[in-house]
Amino acid sequence: MRISINRNADTPIYLQIKNQLRDMIFSGVLPEDFLLPPERSLAKTLEVNRSTVIKAYQELKADGLVDSHVGRGTVILSQAAKKLSLMEGYINPLPWYQLFTESITSSNDTIIGDIMAMTGGDVISFAGGIPAPNLYPVKIMEEIQKELFQKNGQELFLHSPVEGYYPLRESISYLLRQRQQITASPKDVVVLSGSQQGLDFAARIFIRPGDTVIVEEPTFFGAIQIFRSAGARVIGVPIDNDGMRIDVLESLLVRHKPKFIYTLPTFQNPSGVTLSLERRYQLLNLAYQHQLPIVEDDPYGELYYGNTPVPPLKALDRHGYVIYLSTFSKALFLGLRVGWVAAPPQVLAKFAHLKQMTDLHVNTPAQLLLDAFIRRGDYERHIALLRQEYAERRNIMLKALEKYKIPGISWNKPEGGFYIWCRLPDNIVRHKLVANAGKRGVVFLPGEAFYPDGTQGDTHIRLNYTFAKPQQIEEGIKYLMQAVRETVAASSEQENKRNIKPLV
Template sequence: MRVIINREADTRVYIQIFEQVRRQILSGELLPGFRLPPERKLAESLGVNRTTVLNAYRELKAEGLVGSRVGKGTIVLSYPDEELNSGNNSSQEPTWNHIFSKYSSNFDSCMVKDLLALASRKDVISFATGIASPETGPIHVLKGIEQELVEQENYRALLHTPTEGFTTLREAVCGLMRGRGVYCQYDEVMLLSGSQQGIDLAARVILDPGDIVVVEEPSFFPAIQAFKTIGARVIGIPIDDKGMRIDVLEQLLQRYRPKLVYTIPTFQNPSGTEMELDRRKRLVELAYKYRVLIVEDDAYGGLCYEGHSLPLLKSMDNDGYVIYLSTFSKNVYPGLRLGWIVAHKKVVKQFAAVKQIMDLHSNSLSQWIIERFITSGSFESHIHKVCREYRVRRDAMYDALSQYAPKDLIWNRPRGGYYIWCKLPEGVSASKLISKAAERKVAFVPGTPFFASGQGDSFIRLNFTFAALKDINEGVKRLCEAMKVLIEHKDNHEIYTDMEINPIV
């Protein structure tokens, strides 16, 4: 069912809804037995009051086009004034639980969908989404590139590309990688529909059910989910302020012989930590010793706000044990959905075979735009600009926390990336804080999804890149007020409990 509201029209909104649904019923587009969305759900999707939808449904019922059935909601009738309880309606909802595969039932996309929905709401200050600031994107440069492609009637920009991506862009990526200390050939590069696709490909190509995957704890929760849905066993290795605990990893490698290590060594998501140089070297040595592959997720490596980034794991690997992932989503625009891998040629070939089944190739126009963006020299200057602006935002959030945070809240100051990682005061639960913060129209991500073990309710992740700079201080203030309410409630509860145990006479 399709309904489009024209808020500038003279026709009242409920009449617009009524007329559009009526037209779809009479044309046969909505078949008898079709269930209309619940009033509340349709109202939320259209951004109108529930009463508006209710009035539209009443008009449809008055014409005998729809009716209500207990347990079924509002459905389309075969004919006007059809008896709802006649039993003649053969329409019946499929038995979804028997239709969906066991594989698909392992996915839980609610977190990601909810975060993207929050990002689109203008009344919420969102520190939840891992999205680049729309204000820092090079919209004028990209618009010029796209216009140039169209004016030159470059039909190739709208045609298919090789699954691995077209050659000149892969060569341009090789140039970016040289700046990061990695010297590779174009046939060791493949373009992805976002670096998250690289994680999914790694899971599909490398893992079998029962294989062991090692991740940092905490770690990027869609990666944890991707590995688990394949049927792999995911084991978390704790991190400290120097990154993954390599001493703990070595013990695990000796005992379990995992097939894959997934790590975000530079400005980690969610913690913002960096793996120190000695640990990076030791990790590559262990990969060689135990013949375990490493997936190095470097979504944030180019976003360093002070000093210099540490060498990539891939820059230390001569034998093909490191599969490197990165993306243009975190530093250009998320909607480009374009990332890349650098890996051994045999890995690229195998990944391409699976990607070909998934989506054939990444978006052609995005590839052409990014290729021009890199080769024109605009990409590097854009990164410098983004780093300057994100540093200001990071400092604004850090300063706001320093001003408003309740006692015992602990947070870090990352040198780069997107996130500040906070440990909540004793007794404050992230799951309870979500609702208190939502009341004040501010959002964040609780720590629990980032832990393979299901822990993490005492942590929260705050993104400082997406919210407008002017909103960061206010958003942190509201969040900290919500924390203080929970702390006060906890303290009052403890006093009350103590009075019950030791009553004052």
């Protein structure tokens, strides 16, 4: 019987003794009816106090593993051995994968996690959709936070209502009316943990396995993932410079009878395209005719560089068909995880129900912070600043693309939002481009993530210009174009070899 004591461990010594004895009982080293050494002698062997051993034995007794009688000593119980042998005999590891639901098992992994991992270190990242950290209004937030501690004290840490902190719902209602021409009272708004939670809830509210959802093609990869995970078939409608092709949509509605249409009509992710006003009316018309809800995702609408963009679908909809999602993640920062939904009351009740059920409410301090930020007028000032700064970063990237461009590459000029959607030369081996750019310290997002049918996006990449520092953007594009050049050369060389080989 060998027991080792570690005097530096966190576990108290009597517990170390007890646990090792228990292990020995479990593993059969100490059989039933085995007489443990007298406390005094074990204490001597281990160089510990006798009381420590007594305590260890008492614990074993309390667990029903040993019994002790004066004169007879401490004996391992037969009952315990039986019990423990059951427990500690050969136990199959749990076959977890057999227990998972289909949607969890099939869900493939996490481009988003990968992107987020890609943004650290010395890398020049065009991959994420993250606002410029150096523009975060940290000083103002610090000031507000200080005031909140003084004015609100413990309220800062209390629970909030499921639907959100009411003053923040008022502030959001104000922003919607002032800035987006959307009439939504505070009671028409529910605060969520980012607009992504709104997508998840929409899926839970509407999608049964086998249902169809219509999206733009390309569209936000997170939406494809969420709808698929709920069991939906995700059907894409192509876009052109005026956004979703409504002519194509119409025939799809007849054929697939979708549960809803998901659209990012303004400065779309990833294409940067905005749905024209005419098509907005056409889209609403089709929704009315087919009695079909529209889920409008509008994280970028505020971030325009030129003229005010056309109003959101929600502002044009007079019949309550549009569920409107937005967020503070693009105009301010992702870290607070605060977004919202504005929707007709019947639907909003379901969003609130899911919020209550899944995570109760949004982080209280974040809600108070954002509310104060809006009420002070800082939100409007901040947006004005972002417009200038992001327009400038976009311009730097456009100029760099022009400067370093190579044949076969083309791109759009977005009037707002976060992204340039860049077409690569044909027949480039895209995963090699990722590697070649990575070697040069540049990351971006491959296009296929944005297509329900993944193979289609092979010829595009998404370039974000809000996260990298302005002085890094030109450098990053230079390296990226070097990587493209190298990859194209290698690809056509390989192509040539492949063409030659069969002839040899």
